Amino acid sequence: MGEGLEQIKGEAIEALENINEQTDLEAWKVKYLGRSSAIMGVFKSLGTLSKEDKPIVGKNANLVKVALEKALAQKDDLLNQHAIYQSLEEEKIDVTLPGRKTASGSLHPTTQTLREIYRVFGDMGFQIYRSQEVESDMYNFQLLNFPLHHPARDMQDTFFLKSSQDRGEDPLLLRTHTSPGQIHAMREHTSKYPEDPPPIRIILPGMCYRYEQITARSEIQFNQVEGLAIGKGITFGDLKGTLSNFARRMFGQDAKTRFRASHFPFTEPSAEMDVGCFLCGGEGCSVCKGAGWLEILGCGMVHPTVLENGGFDPEVYSGFAFGMGSERITMTRHHIEDIRYFWANDLRFLDQF
Ligand code: DAH
Secondary structure: OHHHHHHHHHHHHHHHHOOOOHHHHHHHHHHHHOOOOHHHHHHHHHHHOOOOHHHHHHHHHHHHHHHHHHHHHHHHHHHHHHHHHHHHHHOOOOOOOOOOOOOOOOOOHHHHHHHHHHHHHHHOOOEEOOOOOEEEHHHHOHHHOOOOOOHHHHHHOOOEEHHHHHOOOOOEEEOOOOOHHHHHHHHHHHHHOOOOOOOEEEEEEEEEEOOOOOOOOOOOEEEEEEEEEEEOOOOHHHHHHHHHHHHHHHHOOOOOEEEEEEEEOOEEEEEEEEEEOOOOOOOOOOOOOOOOEEEEEEEEEEOHHHHHHOOOOOOOOEEEEEEEEHHHHHHHHHOOOOHHHHHOOOHHHHOOO
16 A cells, blocks of 8 residues: 555656646646545545554555645746746846837927017017907908908908897907007007107017918918007118018028018008018029019008007108018928918928927
C-alpha cells in the first residue's frame, strides 16, 4: 500500500509538472484530487483494512493528499505569476512615443486683421466707437442722405424687422454698413459739446448685413471698419495722407495707392481707394482681374447734409470718412479667393492663421 501511495503521488506530481495552462490545472485537480481519483479511492477502501494497517495507511494517504494540494497551490501561483509577467510584457507602454499635442485655437483671421487696423489707426490718434447692429431706416439711410426710394438703396438691400414695419414705425433693420454709426457718434459729440465741439477722430468697426446672393465675393454678413474725422479745415489732402499711410502700414512700405472718383450719397466728393496688386505688382493677373489694382475701400469728404444731421455747421466744419470691409482686406493680404471660408468654420482654413 505504501508503494501504491508513492506511485499515486509520483504520477500526479509528474502530470502537474507538465501543465502550463490554468485550464489544464482544473482537469488535473479533478483527476488527481477529485471524488473518483486514486487517492480518494484509498480513503474509501480504508474500511476494508485491518485495524493495524488502517491508521498507517490513513495517515500516509492524508500526507499524500496534503502534498498534492500543496503542489497544486504552488503550481497555481506559478501560473498566475507567469500570466502577470506575460501581460506586462505584452501590454508594455512605450514611453518613447511622442505625446499627442492638445489642439489650441487661434484668433480668427478677420479678428487679426481688425486688431491690426485698430493698431494702425490708433497710432494716428483714432479712437474706437461702437455702435448698434440693429438700426432704423432713418439712421441706416435717410440721415446719410439716402432719401426714401433713392436708387442707391438698391445696392444695399437688407433684413427688415417685420414687426416695426407693421406698426407703421420707422422700420428696424440689420445695418447694411457701419456708416450710421457716424450719425450716432456726431450727435453724441455735438450734444455733449453744443458750443464749438472739439475734433472727432474715430473708427467704427462691426458686423454688417445684406440681403445678398452668397458668392465667392459676397456674403450676407461681414465686418466693416468705418472711419470719421471732423474738425475745422480738414481737407481731401488729409484723407489721402491718412489712408495712404494706412495702406503702407497694412500692406508694406512699398504699397502703391490710387484714388478713383466714385459716388456715395453721404460724401462729396467721393472716391474709392485701390492698392497695387500684391501678386503681380501692377502688371495684371487673375487676382486683380488684369487691372493691376485691388479696391479696398470707399471714402470721401463728409457731405454737408450729413454734417448738419450730426449737429455740425458745414460752414465751419469739414471732415472725411471712409469704410472698408475687413474680410476683403484679409482676402487681399492672404490671397484668399472665396469669402465664404470666413464663416464656414472649417479648421483646414482657420488653422492656417
Ligand atoms: N458705407 C459704404 C458701403 O458700405 C462704404 C463707405 C464709402 C463708407 C464711403 C464711407 C465712405 O464712410 O465715406 O458701401
